[in-house]
Amino acid sequence: MNRGLCEAKNALHKPTSDGHDATSALWDSSHLSAMTLAEAATLCRRCHRMAPFCFYNGNTFASIIALVVKRLDLPADQAFVIRSLAGHIVAGVAREEEVKAFQAFSDSLT
Numbered sequence: 874m875n876r877g878l879c880e881a882k883n884a885l886h887k888p889t890s891d892g893h894d895a896t897s898a899l900w901d902s903s904h905l906s907a908m909t910l911a912e913a914a915t916l917c918r919r920c921h922r923m924a925p926f927c928f929y930n931g932n933t934f935a936s937i938i939a940l941v942v943k944r945l946d947l948p949a950d951q952a953f954v955i956r957s958l959a960g961h962i963v964a965g966v967a968r969e970e971e972v973k974a975f976q977a978f979s980d981s982l983t
Contacts, residue, residue, distance in 0.1 A: 875928075896924075909982070911976050915962070921934040958978075
């Protein structure tokens, strides 16, 4: 995902020396496990904050959670809102009420 984002913007795709190995270990141990949508967004946020790549960490993990939301096959207007909330959570800019609303939606899926 990061490679594609970097290529599209003609940016260097390269792992960082500080965050890549730890992020890779976290991702590898977690991403195939069953989890709620909220847990998946939290995993993406954690990975984003660990900065495993030189560029586009936020975009990379926001794109991943957007793909997860797409697989839910929601009505278009609802999918837009949920993708937006998920992206804010991954970026770490979601307000408390957004996080609560997203958590409630995630809980409603189970």
